[in-house]
Amino acid sequence: MTENKEGVPITGSTQSGTPTDELSPPNNINVAGKRKKTEISTAPQVPPTVSKPEERHLINYEDILLPADGLLSIGHIPTKIPVSKPDKEVYFRTRTDPGWEGNLPIYTHHGASGGDETYLVMPPAQKYLDEQKLLRRVRMYTLINQSGDLILMPIPLPNPDGTTNSYNDGKLKGVTEGKTRWVRMVANTRTKGYDIYYTESILPEPVWPALPETFHSALDIAFAGKIIENMDHKLIMALRGII
Numbered sequence: 001m002t003e004n005k006e007g008v009p010i011t012g013s014t015q016s017g018t019p020t021d022e023l024s025p026p027n028n029i030n031v032a033g034k035r036k037k038t039e040i041s042t043a044p045q046v047p048p049t050v051s052k053p054e055e056r057h058l059i060n061y062e063d064i065l066l067p068a069d070g071l072l073s074i075g076h077i078p079t080k081i082p083v084s085k086p087d088k089e090v091y092f093r094t095r096t097d098p099g100w101e102g103n104l105p106i107y108t109h110h111g112a113s114g115g116d117e118t119y120l121v122m123p124p125a126q127k128y129l130d131e132q133k134l135l136r137r138v139r140m141y142t143l144i145n146q147s148g149d150l151i152l153m154p155i156p157l158p159n160p161d162g163t164t165n166s167y168n169d170g171k172l173k174g175v176t177e178g179k180t181r182w183v184r185m186v187a188n189t190r191t192k193g194y195d196i197y198y199t200e201s202i203l204p205e206p207v208w209p210a211l212p213e214t215f216h217s218a219l220d221i222a223f224a225g226k227i228i229e230n231m232d233h234k235l236i237m238a239l240r241g242i243i
Helices: 121-131 166-178 217-223 234-239
Strands: 092-094 104-111 117-119 134-143 150-156 183-188 193-198
Touching: 092 183, 104 121, 121 234, 134 217, 150 166, 150 217, 166 183, 166 193
Parallel strands: none
Antiparallel strands: 092 134, 104 117, 104 134, 134 150, 183 193
């Protein structure tokens, strides 16, 4: 043991002239002088999250995917809707929505070539045609055939006294049955009515077109160029003998 100049013993060691504390054991050695066991973590190692780069496409494929049935729905509007009864070989259905039928005044012109043309009559000309027994008051129904074509079918309303005829009764029976099943009508001159035929197999329900959207729009198409607006119409003038 060494002493300083005053004779006081020095208990520590001096290095480079600076007093230091007693040396501490290494971290892996305990106070008893035994080496500590290295602790190994048993927790599962989670791999670092790697962010994927954002996918970029030239085309948005959600916009061009087809529906499950693979069919495209293409809206179109017909340029012509006939006003007549369906051909006897054609099965049809009747639209059940009451908004797709209505009572109308019409005039049927029998052309020289044998073809009939049906005109919608506006109020200024109705009285004259009614006096001439040429105005027909009908209930107009909306039909569709198996090809998806629309037809407007007129059926005369009962007379003021409530009477009808057997042919009109047969037509009404046909359009009524057509509201629930596919039917076709064939005139029967022997019974002076119509025979109603049904499909022998169950056909799919009709798919009504999106256009025209309303009964009024269908009338616009069916009677385009065939509206008698007043007494100056050429057909009225011809009936009056005015050239």
